[in-house]
Amino acid sequence: MLEIKSLKKSFNGRPALRGIELKLEKGEVYGLLGPNGAGKTTTIKILAGLLSIDSGSIELNGKLYSRNDPELKKKIAYVPDEPFVYPKLTGEEHMNFYADLYGYPVKGREEKFDYFFKYFEFEFFRHELVETYSAGTRQKLLISQSILVEPEILLLDEPLVSIDPIVGRKFKLLLRELAEKGTIIIFATHILPLAQEVSSKIGIIINGKVQVEGTMKELNKRSGTLNLEDFYFEQVIAHEGTSKS
């Protein structure tokens, strides 16, 4: 179980998160929506250990999370919004490197690699330097390596950017499979249909705070509409207007 309490973070005195609250059980897929600069990436980066927190706490299975605790971090894998990689490694070397960082056993890696390279349709580039990859192929590599290490929590920041619809569909199927196995998935996105399709729970973050949260059913009930897009616009306008005034 993952629990975030009153998470606050500011950059040079400018608040980015103003007290995020989040509670997720095993197998939940949490879609984090919100306008640009609302705090989605900051929340995900904090969970990934790339940013420190000013105040608040994060608990993972009842244990206090620290960004320097390797045992806890073994349970978390992260796919960034910008597909950054080591350009001078080949795709397979990059996967190997990432697996090594997580201490993932060497035995059976080849078969796993075969699976991911084939599943995401980039076997052709397996032994090519990553610098020659397109943005979409880089994204496939990052997604593959993050799933490879079998994390308990999978953090995805804009996972479908640059990915073609066919592979995108395969990716969504894989996410469902992972969730069924008990992986907690948190993903930030601007693609509302993706959130609607994949998430078991949706949170709309505005001005550094989760303003609305619930399952699709609950959100539909609250809004009285089946359309997430309309509801999202309503919420953003309402809360941004409130904060500005």
Next chain:
Amino acid sequence: MKALLKAKLRGIINSVRNNPGRKYALFAVFGILILAFLSFVSVKLFGYIYYQEDFPPELKNFLSEKLMTMVFLTMYTMLILSSLISTLNIFFLSKDLNLLFSSPMRSGRIFLWKGLEVTLNSSLMVIFFASPVISAYLYYFSMGAQNYILAMLHFVLFILTGVITGIILGFIIPGFISIKKLQPALSVVSIMIISIVVIFLRLLQPEKFGNPDIIDNVFEYIKGLSTPFFKYFPFEWLSKSLVSLSENSLSDFFSYLSATIMLMLFLYIILWQLQKRFYFPLFDKINRGSFGGRRSKWEKGIIKGDYGILFKKEVKSFLRTPEQWSQLLVIGAIIVVFIMNMKVIPLPSGQIKNIIGYMNIGMAAFIITGLNSRFTFTSMPMENPGISHMFASPFNKMKILKFKIIFYLIPMFLISFGLFFAGEIILEMDKITRLSGVLYLTPVVSLITLLAFYFSLQIQGSKQLSPQHLITTREGISFMLWSLVYIVLSLIFMIRPLFLYFYARFTRRIIPIGEILLWIGAFFLINFLLIYIFSRVIKRGWLKKEFM
């Protein structure tokens, strides 16, 4: 064209506005110093020829012409190579090409614009280096504003022929070799040329120019130089035309100028035809990407365990980046020059040898600072944002830091002691000087390397920056300055025990071993404290590092 020019100018203005004025001031100071040095050498050289009463005017002109031909030949080679590399970058790999070709702008205009960019990129250095030579020659031999304008006109045309030749080569070569492979190879070639020039300049032994007897021999040597096929090349036309200006032979000047113009037009026609026929097919070929096999066994490695993972990543990345490792060639050239310096400097006595030997330890420390500035200081920011994979993983962060320090510290020790022992073998230093060198370099190299890490951690942001950009940041300049201050102070500190030893030996007194040991002990204690403090600060900064 107007829009492109506007965008370019706006980009330059914005970058000037967004960067601190100090950075530009520092560049300007460096530039002025180099220009002053080049002007000084040129004025001295042409002045020497001009004031030789024994030389008839024909000989003076002949010598000047030969000297200028040598200079222009070097410049022309630089120009062609630089233009070729710029062509590959600007015409084929530049990121704005997709935008430009998808715009309604005519392809001929885009081509012209790109040509202009190549011209500017490749010719600025040549203008910078050649102007003092031309000005010094004209100052002594051919005064007058009109002559200066004519000379500069010919010089500009000379540059254009070189640039166009480079572009033509840049259009032919990619037809046979992949640009993505060729470009790093060319960078290596250009760095090799720089290395050879560094060694060549040292081999010339410029200190001999201080001796009039030897300088006469040099001129005899230049006089003997005869390369008949040079007359077909624009570098000789330029030097001959400058000489004809000094002889007031305008008809000769214009004939050389016409030859350059004709050549330029001829090259331009060839280039235009080449671009019409081959540019787009080549552009397509390059942007199609390459597929190949680079299978390697990841599991194999010299070092096992956690450090082995980092070692494999670091070594593979380093070896596959020729821009990085090719600079080792320059280091090699510096080491050769360092050793040659010791060999050629006449040292009258053993004591002076020891002093020079000691000063060379400082020189080794300066070289280590330069290397740290290029490699250690830039290593972590250059790994951005990839390094965040490691930060997000469960991998022990302290191990990453320790690995980084060891990975750069070991080569620094090897190079510094290599330099020191090379000097020691040549100079046959006294035992105590030898010992003091080892005692000096061990903490100094460690601290300088740590300083490089300390300043590199101060760099904010998680975007990848180029080494050139990084070295000229405030942190990069601060590292260089503080390292230099530290080296000078530590050299002064450590000279005291040496002085005590040699003074006692010279005056045949008892060697004050206690005092010497005290000084050395204090040196170690201070350095140990500094190393400890910086290690703590680096550790803290590293663990707190954030990726926004």
